[in-house]
Amino acid sequence: MKKGPTVEFLEAVGSTVPKSQPRTGWVISDCPFGPWKHENGKSSDHVFGIRTTPGDAQANCFACGWHGTLSDIVLELRRLVKLNPLATPDFKTAGALALKAQEEFELELDTPDIEEMLFGPKKDLHVFPNWWLESFPLWQDVPFAVQYLAERNVSKETADFLQIRADSNEKRVCFPVHDFKQRLVGFHGRSVLEKTDLRYRMYLQSGKHNQVVWLGERWVDFEQPIVVVEGPFDLAAVLPVYKNVVSPLFANPSFEKLKRMAPAFEWITLYDRGKGGDAGREKVTEALGSDYLIHHLQPPDGVKDPGSMSPSEIYDTLKVVLPKSSLAVD
Numbered sequence: 001m002k003k004g005p006t007v008e009f010l011e012a013v014g015s016t017v018p019k020s021q022p023r024t025g026w027v028i029s030d031c032p033f034g035p036w037k038h039e040n041g042k043s044s045d046h047v048f049g050i051r052t053t054p055g056d057a058q059a060n061c062f063a064c065g066w067h068g069t070l071s072d073i074v075l076e077l078r079r080l081v082k083l084n085p086l087a088t089p090d091f092k093t094a095g096a097l098a099l100k101a102q103e104e105f106e107l108e109l110d111t112p113d114i115e116e117m118l119f120g121p122k123k124d125l126h127v128f129p130n131w132w133l134e135s136f137p138l139w140q141d142v143p144f145a146v147q148y149l150a151e152r153n154v155s156k157e158t159a160d161f162l163q164i165r166a167d168s169n170e171k172r173v174c175f176p177v178h179d180f181k182q183r184l185v186g187f188h189g190r191s192v193l194e195k196t197d198l199r200y201r202m203y204l205q206s207g208k209h210n211q212v213v214w215l216g217e218r219w220v221d222f223e224q225p226i227v228v229v230e231g232p233f234d235l236a237a238v239l240p241v242y243k244n245v246v247s248p249l250f251a252n253p254s255f256e257k258l259k260r261m262a263p264a265f266e267w268i269t270l271y272d273r274g275k276g277g278d279a280g281r282e283k284v285t286e287a288l289g290s291d292y293l294i295h296h297l298q299p300p301d302g303v304k305d306p307g308s309m310s311p312s313e314i315y316d317t318l319k320v321v322l323p324k325s326s327l328a329v330d
């Protein structure tokens with residue numbers, strides 16, 4: 001992209017603006033308030049966006065939630081530097097450029113908003129009503145669910161955290177799926193029967209579901225590395241060892257779906273051994289490109305998927321790329 005006043009402004013306030021910019025109408029960078037407002041003083045380089053529409057100079061940080069005009073950025077930085085001089089922004093240049101940038105914003109019709117820019121084209125998600133969810137009993141009240149979860153080594157704590165329920169008619173153990181806004185937007189069920197045409201089923205509510213949402217959006221922390229696994233039982237196995245784990249619920253999710261997790265800078269895939277896993281790993285590398293830190297890990301020899309790994313095997317696998325202090329082991 002051409003280096004206009006918005007990019008120069010961001011550089012003056014200490015941000016790094018990546019060369020590849022995903023959307024017209026926005027300039028994306030790391031957060032200029034990183035040293036003060038982000039853990040470890042750093043944000044990923046795609047969390048901060050300035051919308052370049054006339055008269056609407058809004059800047060947003062998806063991670064720390066800060067928003068305001070370019071002039072507000074300068075004011076807030078002055079305040080923070082005075083309190084604690086963790087960085088040395090070029091206030092003179094930034095102040096002048098804030099005004100210049102606001103005057104020079106191009107006329108962009110149909111500019112996507114911050115969520116859309118970060119997560120891809122906005123489709124209205126269909127929210128599942130609570131009464132519908134309540135029609136499925138909680139796992140601990142259904143003997144086949146209790147038994148199946150025990151067989152899969154899912155602890156009570158993990159089952160409760162995941163709010164697992166059961167479908168008594170279809171004999172399925174079910175995982176509610178919440179979006180980033182904590183809304184129930186999906187319900188994913190694993191059959192406990194050996195012989196079934198459909199092992200996993202994405203439930204519809206009023207004829208709708210939201211295939212784009214990940215299991216884990218409810219608790220994911222974009223400031224920390226994410227571990228990405230294929231399915232809900234892989235996730236349930238990793239969760240007690242490392243909390244920041246998410247699953248797209250499909251072995252090979254769309255690029256659009258992968259991009260929903262794009263605010264996370266460091267990705268660790270722990271997909272199944274074999275061809276399906278290989279295709280998934282390749283797709284993540286291709287979708288994210290070189291601006292990200294990506295590690296591809298695999299279950300140890302002879303183990304097919306993370307769902308079949310013991311907590312100590314998961315610990316030993318993850319400790320290669322994650323600090324031991326972020327991992328729990330019994």
Ligand SMILES: [Zn+2]
Binds near residue numbers: 031033038
């Ligand atoms: Zn921020």
